[in-house]
Amino acid sequence: MRYELYYWPTIQGRGEFVRLALEDACANYLDVARSAKGMGALTRLLDSDKSPPFAPPFLKAGSLLIGQTANILQYLGPRLGLVPKAETTRLWAHQLQLTIVDLVDEVHDIHHPIASSLYYHQQKREALRRAPYFTDERLPKYLGYFENILAGHGRRSPYVLGKSFSYVDLSLFQIMSGLRYAFPRAMKKRERKLPRLASLAERIAARPNITAYLSSTRCLPFSEHGIFRHYPELDR
Amino acid sequence: MRYELYYWPTIQGRGEFVRLALEDACANYLDVARSAKGMGALTRLLDSDKSPPFAPPFLKAGSLLIGQTANILQYLGPRLGLVPKAETTRLWAHQLQLTIVDLVDEVHDIHHPIASSLYYHQQKREALRRAPYFTDERLPKYLGYFENILAGHGRRSPYVLGKSFSYVDLSLFQIMSGLRYAFPRAMKKRERKLPRLASLAERIAARPNITAYLSSTRCLPFSEHGIFRHYPELDR
Numbered sequence: 240m241r242y243e244l245y246y247w248p249t250i251q252g253r254g255e256f257v258r259l260a261l262e263d264a265c266a267n268y269l270d271v272a273r274s275a276k277g278m279g280a281l282t283r284l285l286d287s288d289k290s291p292p293f294a295p296p297f298l299k300a301g302s303l304l305i306g307q308t309a310n311i312l313q314y315l316g317p318r319l320g321l322v323p324k325a326e327t328t329r330l331w332a333h334q335l336q337l338t339i340v341d342l343v344d345e346v347h348d349i350h351h352p353i354a355s356s357l358y359y360h361q362q363k364r365e366a367l368r369r370a371p372y373f374t375d376e377r378l379p380k381y382l383g384y385f386e387n388i389l390a391g392h393g394r395r396s397p398y399v400l401g402k403s404f405s406y407v408d409l410s411l412f413q414i415m416s417g418l419r420y421a422f423p424r425a426m427k428k429r430e431r432k433l434p435r436l437a438s439l440a441e442r443i444a445a446r447p448n449i450t451a452y453l454s455s456t457r458c459l460p461f462s463e464h465g466i467f468r469h470y471p472e473l474d475r
Numbered sequence: 476m477r478y479e480l481y482y483w484p485t486i487q488g489r490g491e492f493v494r495l496a497l498e499d500a501c502a503n504y505l506d507v508a509r510s511a512k513g514m515g516a517l518t519r520l521l522d523s524d525k526s527p528p529f530a531p532p533f534l535k536a537g538s539l540l541i542g543q544t545a546n547i548l549q550y551l552g553p554r555l556g557l558v559p560k561a562e563t564t565r566l567w568a569h570q571l572q573l574t575i576v577d578l579v580d581e582v583h584d585i586h587h588p589i590a591s592s593l594y595y596h597q598q599k600r601e602a603l604r605r606a607p608y609f610t611d612e613r614l615p616k617y618l619g620y621f622e623n624i625l626a627g628h629g630r631r632s633p634y635v636l637g638k639s640f641s642y643v644d645l646s647l648f649q650i651m652s653g654l655r656y657a658f659p660r661a662m663k664k665r666e667r668k669l670p671r672l673a674s675l676a677e678r679i680a681a682r683p684n685i686t687a688y689l690s691s692t693r694c695l696p697f698s699e700h701g702i703f704r705h706y707p708e709l710d711r
Contacts, residue, residue: 288627289627290567291620291623291624292570293574293577293617293620303563303566305566305570306570306574307569307570307573307574309573310566310569310570310573313569314566327539330539330541330546330549330550331526333543333546333549334528334541334542334543334546337543337545337546338529338542338543341529341580344577344580348584348588352584352588352589352601352605353588353601353604353605353608354605354608354612355613356608356612357608365588365589365601365604368589368601369588369589369590372589372590372592372593376590376592377591381529384527384529387527388527391524391525
C-alpha cells in the first residue's frame with residue numbers, strides 16, 4: 240500500500256504526528272502537498288462530495304479517505320505495527336492520543352485565543368493573558384498525567400502502553416519537542432519533574448528511522464506558523 | 476452488560492453525547508455520579524493507577540474503563556446497534572464525531588477564552604471579542620459542513636451516514652439543541668440555510684426513546700454551567 244498524506248506543505252502542525260508514524264515504520268508514502276501540483280490535489284479533496292474531510296491532515300489509503308489526526312493514527316497503528324492488536328489496548332492508545340489532541344488544541348489557542356482567522360499580533364493582548372495559565376496549570380496537568388502513566392509501569396516497560404512501543408510514544412516525543420521549542424523557560428523549570436517523559440523522548444529520537452527523518456529535508460523545522468510557536472513574551 | 480457512565484452530575488456537558496446514545500438504544504446503564512456516593516466513585520477512578528482517564532466522561536464496561544467522548548461512542552456504536560459494522564463506515568462516523576468534538580471545544584472556549592480555571596465574568600472582555608468570530612465564521616463553517624454532507628445524500632437517505640441512522644445523528648441533534656439554546660439570534664438567522672440539519676434534529680427528537688428521555692428527570696436542563704451557555708451579550 241502506498242499512502243498519500245495531505246497536509247499543509249510548510250509546517251509540522253498536526254500532520255507531523257502522522258509523518259512520525261509513517262517514517263518510523265518506513266511506510267511507502269507521499270507527502271502530497273509538498274510535491275508539484277500537490278496543493279491543488281489537497282484543495283480538491285477538501286471540496287469533494289463524498290466523505291469530505293473537515294480539515295487537513297487527511298490520509299488516502301487506496302479508495303479510503305480518512306480525516307482527523309487521531310483517527311488516521313488509529314487506522315495506521317495496527318497496519319504499521321505501531322500498536323498491539325487487542326481491541327482493549329487499541330482503545331486505550333486512542334484515548335491517550337485524543338488527550339494529546341486536546342493538549343495540541345490548547346497549545347494552538349495560546350497564540351490564537353480569539354480567532355483562527357486573525358494573526359497573532361491581532362490577538363497578542365489576549366495571548367499574553369492566556370499563556371501563563373497554560374504554562375502554570377495546563378502544561379503540568381497534561382505532562383504530569385503522562386509522566387504518572389509511565390511511572391506506573393516498571394523499568395522494563397518504558398513505553399506509555401507498558402512493554403509495547405506505539406504511535407502514542409512518537410506523538411509524546413513530538414509534544415516534548417514542540418513544547419521545548421515553544422516554551423524553553425517553562426519546560427526547563429518543569430522537566431525536573433518529568434524524568435520518564437524526557438527519557439522516552441530521548442529513546443524515540445535515537446530510533447534509527449526517526450534519527451534519519453529528523454536530519455532529512457523531509458522534516459520541516461518548527462516555526463512561528465505552526466502549532467508550537469516560540470514567542471518569548473509568552474514564556475516568562 | 477450494565478454500563479456505568481461517569482460524568483458531572485449537574486450538567487449536560489460532554490456526557491450528554493454518551494447519554495443520548497445509551498438512551499436511544501435503551502441500554503442498561505447507571506449515571507453513576509447522580510447516584511448516592513457517585514461523585515466519590517468518579518473521583519477515585521480519575522485517580523486510579525491503571526488506565527486513568529484524563530477527565531470525565533468515561534465509561535465502565537465490565538473491567539474496561541474508556542475515556543474521551545468520541546472514543547466511548549466509537550466503542551458503544553456497534554454494541555448498541557448505533558453504527559454499521561463495516562470498518563470503513565465506522566472510521567467515517569468516528570471522523571465526523573471528532574469534528575463535532577472540535578466544534579464543542581470551540582463553543583466551550585467562547586465563554587472560557589483565557590482559562591478553564593477562571594469564571595466567565597473574569598474573562599468576559601475576551602469572550603465578548605471572541606463570540607462574533609464564532610457566530611459569523613466558525614458556526615457557519617461547521618454547520619455548513621454537516622448540511623452539505625446531508626445534502627449529498629438523496630431524500631431516502633436522511634441521516635449523516637446516508638441510509639443508516641447512527642450515534643452521529645444523535646450528537647448532531649445535541650449540537651443543534653445546544654446552539655439554539657446558547658445563540659438563539661445567530662441560529663435563527665442561520666437556520667434558513669440549514670434545512671436538512673433542522674429536519675434531522677426534528678426527526679431525532681421524535682424518536683420514542685429520545686422523546687421519553689427528554690421529558691424525564693434523567694435529562695438535565697441546559698444551564699450557564701455547561702458547554703452551551705446562553706449569555707445574551709455573546710449572541711448579538
